[in-house]
Amino acid sequence: xxxxxxxxxxxxxxxxxxxxxxxxxxxxxxxxxxxxxxxxxxxxxxxxxxxxxxxxxxxxxxxxxxxxxxxxxxxxxxxxxxxxxxxxxxxxxxxxxxxxxxxxxxxxxxxxxxxxxxxxxxxxxxxxxxxxxxxxxxxxxxxxxxxxxxxxxxxxxxxxxxxxxxxxxxxxxxxxxxxxxxxxxxxxxxxxxxxxxxxxxxxxxxxxxxxxxxxxxxxxxxxxxxxxxxxxxxxxxxxxxxxxxxxxxxxxxxxxxxxxxxxxxxxxxxxxxxxxxxxxxxxxxxxxxxxxxxxxxxxxxxxxxxxxxxxxxxxxxxxxxxxxxxxxxxxxxxxxxxxxxxxxxxxxxxxxxxxxxxxxxxxxxxxxxxxxxxxxxxxxxxxxxxxxxxxxxxxxxxxxxxxxxxxxxxxxxxxxxxxxxxxxxxxxxxxxxxxxxxxxxxxxxxxxxxxxxxxxxxxxxxxxxxxxxxxxxxxxxxxxxxxxxxxxxxxxxxxxxxxxxxxxxxxxxxxxxxxxxxxxxxxxxxxxxxxxxxxxxxxxxxxxxxxxxxxxxxxxxxxxxxxxxxxxxxxxxxxxxxxxxxxxxxxxxxxxxxxxxxxxxxxxxxxxxxxxxxxxxxxxxxxxxxxxxxxxxxxxxxxxxxxxxxxxxxxxxxxxxxxxxxxxxxxxxxxxxxxxxxxxxxxxxxx
Amino acid sequence: xxxxxxxxxxxxxxxxxxxxxxxxxxxxxxxxxxxxxxxxxxxxxxxxxxxxxxxxx
Numbered sequence: 001x002x003x004x005x006x007x008x009x010x011x012x013x014x015x016x017x018x019x020x021x022x023x024x025x026x027x028x029x030x031x032x033x034x035x036x037x038x039x040x041x042x043x044x045x046x047x048x049x050x051x052x053x054x055x056x057x058x059x060x061x062x063x064x065x066x067x068x069x070x071x072x073x074x075x076x077x078x079x080x081x082x083x084x085x086x087x088x089x090x091x092x093x094x095x096x097x098x099x100x101x102x103x104x105x106x107x108x109x110x111x112x113x114x115x116x117x118x119x120x121x122x123x124x125x126x127x128x129x130x131x132x133x134x135x136x137x138x139x140x141x142x143x144x145x146x147x148x149x150x151x152x153x154x155x156x157x158x159x160x161x162x163x164x165x166x167x168x169x170x171x172x173x174x175x176x177x178x179x180x181x182x183x184x185x186x187x188x189x190x191x192x193x194x195x196x197x198x199x200x201x202x203x204x205x206x207x208x209x210x211x212x213x214x215x216x217x218x219x220x221x222x223x224x225x226x227x228x229x230x231x232x233x234x235x236x237x238x239x240x241x242x243x244x245x246x247x248x249x250x251x252x253x254x255x256x257x258x259x260x261x262x263x264x265x266x267x268x269x270x271x272x273x274x275x276x277x278x279x280x281x282x283x284x285x286x287x288x289x290x291x292x293x294x295x296x297x298x299x300x301x302x303x304x305x306x307x308x309x310x311x312x313x314x315x316x317x318x319x320x321x322x323x324x325x326x327x328x329x330x331x332x333x334x335x336x337x338x339x340x341x342x343x344x345x346x347x348x349x350x351x352x353x354x355x356x357x358x359x360x361x362x363x364x365x366x367x368x369x370x371x372x373x374x375x376x377x378x379x380x381x382x383x384x385x386x387x388x389x390x391x392x393x394x395x396x397x398x399x400x401x402x403x404x405x406x407x408x409x410x411x412x413x414x415x416x417x418x419x420x421x422x423x424x425x426x427x428x429x430x431x432x433x434x435x436x437x438x439x440x441x442x443x444x445x446x447x448x449x450x451x452x453x454x455x456x457x458x459x460x461x462x463x464x465x466x467x468x469x470x471x472x473x474x475x476x477x478x479x480x481x482x483x484x485x486x487x488x489x490x491x492x493x494x495x496x497x498x499x500x501x502x503x504x505x506x507x508x509x510x511x512x513x514x515x516x517x518x519x520x521x522x523x524x525x526x527x528x529x530x531x532x533x534x535x536x537x538x539x540x541x542x543x544x545x546x547x548x549x550x551x552x553x554x555x556x557x558x559x560x561x562x563x564x565x566x567x568x569x570x571x572x573x574x575x576x577x578x579x580x581x582x583x584x585x586x587x588x589x590x591x592x593x594x595x596x597x598x599x600x601x602x603x604x605x606x607x608x609x610x611x612x613x614x615x616x617x618x619x620x621x622x623x624x625x626x627x628x629x630x631x632x633x634x635x636x637x638x639x640x641x642x643x644x645x646x647x648x649x650x651x652x653x654x655x656x657x658x659x660x661x662x663x664x665x666x667x668x669x670x671x672x673x674x675x676x677x678x679x680x681x682x683x684x685x686x687x
Numbered sequence: 688x689x690x691x692x693x694x695x696x697x698x699x700x701x702x703x704x705x706x707x708x709x710x711x712x713x714x715x716x717x718x719x720x721x722x723x724x725x726x727x728x729x730x731x732x733x734x735x736x737x738x739x740x741x742x743x744x
Contacts, residue, residue: 079710080729083702085693092694218727220696274735275728279699282734286698355702489735 012052019045023123026116026311033306036382039119040300043378047371050127055135055367059360062567062575063139067360070682072146072353082146084357087364094352095369096286098134098344099293101180101480102337102552103373105443107381109545110335111392112320115385116311117331122381125332125339126374129582133340133556135366136563136579137348142362143678146354149345153562153657155677156569161660165558168653169346170494171646172551174522176343177487178529179548180480181266182540185258185530186442187473192251193242193433193466194473195258199251200234201281201478208280224283231284235470239433259534262484263527269485270492270519278485285479292451292475296379299454309385309392314417321397321416322441323542324604329592332585333549338377340586342555344370358684383450384443390420391428391437395446398539399439400626409438433466441539444480448472491522532639537626547643550594554654557586561661568668569676576665587654594651598644607647611640700734701727 022042025034059065073084085093110118140152147155150169154162188195207230208223216222241247253261269277318326323334337343348366356362384392393413394402402409406429410422429437432452437445452469456462495518500507506514533540560583567576600606603613614637617624627633668675693703704723711720721729 077710077714079707080702081733083706083710085697085702086690088690089694089697093697096698212727217724220699220701221692275731278735279731283699287695290698351700355697486735493736 012049015045016049019049026119030311033308036300036305036307036386039115039307039378039382043119043123043375046123046127047374050131051363051368051371054127055131055363058132058135058367058578059363062572062578063136063362064572065139065359065362066681067358068683069359070684071142071356071359072679073355073357074684075679075682076145076354081351082354085355087357087361090352090355090357090361090365091369092290093355094347094365095372096290097347097350097352098341098369099289099373099376100337100483101183101444101476102341102343103377104380104447104476105183105545106335106337106549107377108384108443108446109322109396109541110331111309111381111384112313112322112396113316113327113331114310114312115307115381117316117327118335118381119378121331121335122339122374122377125335126370129556129560129585130338130340130344130374131367131370132578132582133342133559133563134344134348134370135363136566137345137559138353138356138362138366140563140566141349141353142356142359143676145679147349149349149559149562152349153558156562156565157657157660157664161657164653164656164660168551168558168650169555170491170498171649171653172343172555173487173491173494174525175529175544175548175551175646177266177484177491177526178533179541179544180487181259181262181484181526181530182533182544183442183444184477184480184484185255185262185534186440186539186541187444187448187477188253189255189258190252190436191242191434191473192248193238193470194477195251195253196238196241196247197231197234197470197474198477198481200238201231201284201474201481202277204230204234205277205280205284208283209276212280213275220283223280224287227280227284228287231288231474235467235474238470239466242433255534259527259531262530263523265481266484266488266526267519267523270489270522271515274489278482278489281478281482281485285482288475289479292472293376293379296383296451296454297375299451299458300379300382303454303457305382305386305454305457307382307385308387309389313389319604321393321401323545325546325593325596329589329596330546332589333546333553333593335377336549336552336556338374338380340553340556340582341373342552342557342559345555345559380447383447383454386453387446387450388420388424389418390414390424391449392446393418394420394425395437395440395449396443397439398441398537398542398626400537400539402439404438406436406438431462431465432469434469439539441541443541444473444476448476488519488522488526491525492518495521532642535635536639537628537632537636543639543643546593546597547646550590550597550647551650553586553590554594554650557583557590557654558657560586561657565661565664565668566676568665569674571668571671571674573665573669587658590654591651594647594654598647598651607640607644611637611644614640701730 019042022038025038073082076082107118141147150162150166153165204227208227211223316327390413394409402412406422406425410420410425413420448469451472452465455468456465496506496514533544536543560579563579564576564583596605597607601609603610614633618633627636704726707726708720
């Protein structure tokens, strides 16, 4: 014990000091713009140290991972669903499944409060809550033959709790699909170049599907390269198409038109054979996503841009234009994915636990992949913060605040305290090849402008900005649409199973009609919220994103409550704080935010207060801005009531599961031995 | 570098065919395994057919 055991800790101690120093620089710098790399280095060193220390602590002491204990991939190995997989390969698989639009959009929206609150929440949130949740759920599922979240809740907390969790998960799916589709609508509306490139992916996917079906089956790499060439051609020729007097107008749609196109497309994509559209689109979007994220990381390091957004803005106290509400609790639901995301619990109890080769790989996959997603979120936050704040607020405020042209927008944003000229807004729009950048809400266009800034700095200069902007829009729209297709299809099967409980002939695989009906129901559910968001005079993102954030964080709370209950049943309650503390924090944030959304007297925050204000105006016979007619007024009141009902439902799900968790923990405490329902332990066979 | 290829394929839901063949040879030597193309189609359908499918936000 002389020297050697201590030496191995030295690099980690240095890393911890580097991270602390960067965080200190972030925390104390005021006035002077600081470099984005301070944030990146602070995040990366914190993540590495947390992985080396906290994840290992959880693995060894809290879970008691055992490398000699066989995983489902070994005990149930079938070469198909259950396959022992190299940890690097599985890491990539898991990361590609969890990382989507959430970690890109949330941080961009959160930048309205400045870069500091979002940065600190992502770094602390992921280390103490998000990565812990993913890791715990992966562990719980891995010890139970790779069962899904709903089944796990049922096994450990009873059938009622399991059914509530499942119904909650379906509702969350509906909201996620609606908000994702809304982001695509906002990014593509009135943008013929963007719409053409995204539309071109459909014939491209059909050709790729035919190629893998009849010409060279199974050649994923080959067909993806062909598809990628097609995508680049679509972006290049998109400019000429958009400028053409014949073709340009054909690809120019209003948000309302795009809404109906997406609804029709979602229904069709869920009914077509998967090899024709879904699978080839999946190749394109997955590889483009991984490639673009890698390129963004390289670009930020090469460019080392200064942060132009202030660390804190005056909107910390509430009243921001992109989304309403004060920092607490609304920042913590605005950045969901990236800090802590309940949806990951569905992935960590999906395919990944069936592929894990040995229990000791779990920290790398469960905790590590979530740290990687937090890094993506940090990059998105950096992207939004390197833009001129004037441009940021001109893009992210609703048209009701900005008016419709560059002059009125520049005036309104300057009045907020972020001086910007109409010329700069027009020039930025010209640089990226769009008619206007005013009120392009939803986060995706803002990130695309930032990515164009970074990529054109590294390759191509200003002349390439328009290309890179549309490349970024395509990248975002493509993987969002793939999530919408696949999600609609998954939702369709969920519903068929659910209805099949009562009407057995409704189950999947019996006949064509139930599939059509279930698809219709699923599309109608998310289509309703999408239509509501598109027609919302405040831009929709303002209303829907908080509902999405609340629902996603509530699912996270459910997953962490399950984890806490499992720790109690393992008789590991002395370590229950590992999951109980993040549970408590999420409950405070989501119950707080949900309660405010429901009951706040401020019409900008509370749905019911908003409904009451507009309802009173209807009774008085007056039309309140931003509505322009009595019919719009009534639609607003109706939407407010639906959203309020949804919030109440989410609150009910969480409160009831809190009750089941407490009951389970107390029952476990009364026992003198572990009561978990793990699959029987079997040793790894000697090979 | 085969792990990079395997990773890219698993990202789109295609586990390695060799591992499937090895499993069949070891545990079910009497059965005829699926061909590479059948295996590919089987996994393609499995990825998108079921309530568990889908991806994150």
